[in-house]
Amino acid sequence: MSETTIIKTTNLTKVYGKKSATFTALDNVSIEIKRGESVAIIGKSGSGKSTLMHLLALLDKPTSGTIEIGGKDSTKLKNRQVNRLRNHRFGFVFQQFFMNSRDSVLNNVMLPLRIAGIKPSERKRRALEALEIVDLSDKAKSRANDLSGGQKQRVCIARALVNNPAVIFADEPTGNLDSTTGKLVEDLLFSLNKEKDITLIIVTHDEDLASRCNRQIHIKDGQLVAQPRKGAKK
Amino acid sequence: MKFWDIVRGANSNLLRNKGRSFLTILAIFIGSFTIIMTTGVNNGVNTYIDKQMNSAGGEGYLEIMRESSTTSGLGGMSNEVQEYSAEDNSMASMLITSKDIDKIRAVDGVETAKAWTMLQADYITSASTDKKFTIDLAALPSDTIRIDMAAGRAVAINSTTPEITIADKYVKPLGFSSNEAAIGKKVKVAVTNQISGEMTEVELTISGVTNPSVIGMGRSWVNDRASHALSDQMLAGMPAEYKNQSYFAMAQLKDDWLTDDKIQQVKDDLKEMGFTAMTVEDQVGMIKTFFDAVTMILTIFGVIALVAASIGIINTLFMAVQERTREIGLMKAMGLGRGKIFAMFSWEAVMLGFWGAALGVGLAYLIKVIVNPLAGETFLSGLPGFTLIEFNPVTLTVIVLIVMTIGFLAGTLPARRASKKDPIEALRYE
Structure with a gap:
């Protein structure tokens, strides 16, 4: 594991609502995530873990505090640059898959590359490569809807992988899967983390999944309560 | 993307x-x-x-009406009972007399003017057929109007021979073998005298055969000589004043009066005299x-x-x-x-x-x-x-x-x- 910091937050605070009825979803959270780490953001629903992930993934802007991506303060970036950053360096895996169910598996996997404006032949090559990694090459031409839940999530991982991201954000990746297929998907994510040195940030309330990560970030009522490392006391 | x-x-x-x-x-x-x-x-x-x-030509050719006659159509359709006015509504005021023609001729830029003679022919026939056919006749108003000829030439307006052009569809019925064969042949056109009701045939010479076209659709044109011969038969016995009246007159402008400005000037002059003048372009317009x-x-x-x-x-x-x-x-x-x-x-x-x-x-x-x-x-x-x-x-x-x-x-x-x-x-x- 290299020691380069990939994401660093300082006093990250997110407040929803206007003056009279404000709600602090995230309160002064300062964390540092190193390149190649696997991190679980864990907490009950409503704890602010999703808000933290959204901020880390630059999907939302903090009320105060900073997020540095690769040493650069992202809050100072323009929308275009943020979009570019997300497109080039982040991959996303969601609990509900979010696939275009009528479209082919291949087209679904190619979506981030289409957004990046990569030419069709290159797109196809890279998407097939990504499908190879998740072991679904034979399903490239199938309709996304015809796949099983586990297969769908693997297609989503291929989609998150296709742009060679530095970080993959996974929001409850096994939440919609039974334990056996969930295990498969987990294995896949961790093998990518190890083999491709992709930083993994998993939002979950599943203790077992969280325990497989290098580090857990426990969030409660919007505050960082603990960051136990793997193997440390449970 | x-x-x-x-x-x-x-x-x-x-x-x-x-x-x-x-x-x-x-x-x-x-x-x-x-x-x-x-x-x-x-x-x-x-x-x-x-x-x-x-293809119609007609440069500098004007058709002239009394101004009142252009509005009388609408006046007649009006729901209101209209008060009689000697200037506006009498039939007489819609007619163009030979005195009017003289006045039109005197307008600057007008080369020549004449009354449009109404010709109502009963039938046309020839020596080569027993049959008689109805026909729509008109005096060719001006040499400047180009007629689309299939054969021969248009009638010469000032020729001393009474001439007629016939539409190509009349060639075969009148017993001619081809358009060319009809040129120079004689046809007879019958008119009825307005007073006696007596029918007379007038002999005319075919100067040409016309192609069908939208301007003067299938109409037969005659020259002045022929038109006079026909109208003399129609109007014989009528008072001279009546003979010289018409609803339309036409005028041909001088060759150096053909610009839009000058044509407008002539139209304005005529308007002041109580006439409405229209060029071929106006009509098509x-x-x-x-x-x-x-x-x-x-x-x-x-x-x-x-x-x-x-x-x-x-x-x-x-x-x-x-x-x-x-x-x-x-x-x-x-x-x-x-x-x-x-x-x-x-x-x-x-x-x-x-x-x-x-x-x-x-x-x-x-x-x-x-x-x-x-x-x-x-x-x-x-x-x-x-x-x-x-x-x-x-x-x-x-x-x-x-x-x-x-x-x-x-x-x-x-x-x-x-x-x-x-x-x-x-x-x-x-």
């Missing part, structure tokens, strides 16, 4: 809900088709009129104005249909934005900018417009291919060279582009809504 990906994506997104897209396209198609057909027919009519105009007005009304209907259709576009796309909320959220999360999201949905609207208009062009073209030959064989058979529907590629392109622009404008509302969606909210949307 690249431009072509957006365009291709727009088309494939339209195919996701085929029924809905098709109905929206159908609505656009109805409006576009109406406009395309209307301009097509208008184009056909105008092209033909222009063609006829160019009236037909054109009529067709343009009809075109305008139909185009307005088309535009109304398009406005209704664009509401359909807005509706369709609002539904699409709603359905694809999560997809929009996902794409935004993956770094697709607001501008591109806006472009995606706008292009869907533009493509709806494009397909509607393209369908309109397609069907209009099909109708043109089918109807033009049919029309040529049936109700337009008398007007050779008249293609009912004519399309101009530039006009068609402009119409398609305008419809696409309307689509774009309609699409801006839903596209804006899509582009403003917050990715987190959109991904949470169930």
Whole structure:
């Protein structure tokens, strides 16, 4: 594991609502995530873990505090640059898959590359490569809807992988899967983390999944309560 | 995202809900088709009129009426009981007398003027046939009017021989073997005396055979000598004053008075004297104005249909934005900018417009291919060279582009809504 910091937050605070009825979803959270780490953001629903992930993934802007991506303060970036950053360096895996169910598996996997404006032949090559990694090459031409839940999530991982991201954000990746297929998907994510040195940030309330990560970030009522490392006391 | 990906994506997104897209396209198609057909027919009519105009000639030729007689038609239809006025409404005031002709001749720029003699022939026949045929006769008003000749020449107005041109359709019935064979042959035209009711035949010489055309459709023209011979027979026994009256007069302008300004000056002079004068162009202009007005009304209907259709576009796309909320959220999360999201949905609207208009062009073209030959064989058979529907590629392109622009404008509302969606909210949307 290299020691380069990939994401660093300082006093990250997110407040929803206007003056009279404000709600602090995230309160002064300062964390540092190193390149190649696997991190679980864990907490009950409503704890602010999703808000933290959204901020880390630059999907939302903090009320105060900073997020540095690769040493650069992202809050100072323009929308275009943020979009570019997300497109080039982040991959996303969601609990509900979010696939275009009528479209082919291949087209679904190619979506981030289409957004990046990569030419069709290159797109196809890279998407097939990504499908190879998740072991679904034979399903490239199938309709996304015809796949099983586990297969769908693997297609989503291929989609998150296709742009060679530095970080993959996974929001409850096994939440919609039974334990056996969930295990498969987990294995896949961790093998990518190890083999491709992709930083993994998993939002979950599943203790077992969280325990497989290098580090857990426990969030409660919007505050960082603990960051136990793997193997440390449970 | 690249431009072509957006365009291709727009088309494939339209195919996701085929029924809905098709109905929206159908609505656009109805409006576009109406406009395309209307301009097509208008184009056909105008092209033909222009063609006829160019071959009609008639430079410096004016047809003159009493000013009151142009309004009397409307006055007669009025619901109001109108008070008698010696100047306005009497028949006498609508007539042009030989004194008037003298006055018209005296106007600056007028080379010559004469009364239009009304000729009502009963029949035409020749030595080579026993049969008699009805015929529509008119005195050729001016040498400057070009007549489309199939053979021979137009009547010479000042010739001492009474001459006539006949339409080509009369050649065979009158017993001539060909157009050329008819030239120089004699025909007999019968007229009835207005007082005695006695019918007399007048012998005329064929100077030429005419092609059918819109100006003086199939009419036979006679020269002054022939027209006098015929009218003498018709009006024999009538008072001289009556003989010299007419509803129309015509004037030929001098050769150096043919500019628009000078023609207008003559018209103004005549107007001051109580006459209305029209050039050949004015007369054709009236037909054109009529067709343009009809075109305008139909185009307005088309535009109304398009406005209704664009509401359909807005509706369709609002539904699409709603359905694809999560997809929009996902794409935004993956770094697709607001501008591109806006472009995606706008292009869907533009493509709806494009397909509607393209369908309109397609069907209009099909109708043109089918109807033009049919029309040529049936109700337009008398007007050779008249293609009912004519399309101009530039006009068609402009119409398609305008419809696409309307689509774009309609699409801006839903596209804006899509582009403003917050990715987190959109991904949470169930």
